[in-house]
Amino acid sequence: MEKEFASIIEQLGEDVSRPGLVDTPKRAAKAMKFLTRGYQQSLDEVINGAMFPTENSEMVIVKDIELYSMCEHHMLPFIGKCHVGYIPNGQVIGLSKIARIVDMYARRLQIQENMTKEVADAIMQATGAAGVGVVIEAKHMCMMMRGIEKQNSSMKTSMMLGIFRSNQATRTEFLSLIR
Template sequence: MSVLLPGYYRDILIGLGENPDREGLVDTPKRAAKAMQYLCQGYDQSLETIVNGALFASDSDEMVIVANIELYSLCEHHLLPFIGKAHVAYIPTGKVLGLSKIARIVDMFARRLQIQENLTREIADAIEGVTQAAGVAVVIEAKHMCMMMRGVEKQNSTMNTSVMLGAFREPSTRMEFLQLIGRSKS
């Protein structure tokens, strides 16, 4: 990722009618640039580096679920946060993925400018590509600040997206997954 220059944030403050030289704002451009670099660090990460060979032989062919993975992303339309959780499942075919790698994959894609629909698909495709699973399911539930702080200002709205690949397109497998993540919310 290219380096974000604090001067851009200084220009934004001036454009808002603020004095970037006042005490409370003197270091704001530098802090804002550093924060944006952190929030978008997913551009500097790769799937191969994150997985780092953490695929392990296994005879398991039963559903593996990692539920309630916190995620923080930025809406690509307004650069405002959306915050929620991801539920990820896959059905192994000879290999299982290290547990923390699933959360790291979620973070890698969430730490990019996103729309939730694409984020859900990117996570599912990555898990499928890495594991060669018989099926992958991803559900994301998130609250979007672009809808809560501006525009229609709906404070209690939640967006839900899902991607079901392979065996999860079968109604019984899909239902089992949705029931199990429903229990994990309680």
């Protein structure tokens, strides 16, 4: 990967041997591996057995989970927050695991629409919940730094599964609690 970054820098018209750029290919490769570390993770590894029995059947919400991802179209960052709600069906997942699931999918080349669905599907699969709701709000550098160059635009996506999709009252409760 270092060689590829060196080639990109040279194709930009820069001298990869100048002092400020000598170690840039190595640093860029290391950064890219970090930014896409979600490819090295699986749902089972992330959850690591942190499932706990419960009699609670009321909504559980974790909101404002910050996320950093990279769009698969331009490899530019998008930055935002994710809100996750679910209704337990006999078990709950460890609190930090929800944020770790968001990170696992965010740390892949991604579009926000797909990431929203992936997070919802993963929470549903892991918990066997009666329903799951996920909302992601993000600002996309591919829209801010290039192309249309709109600095104040943001994107919101949602995915509702189970009772969050079939029951309007459940959906409304979730959406009002994350505001």
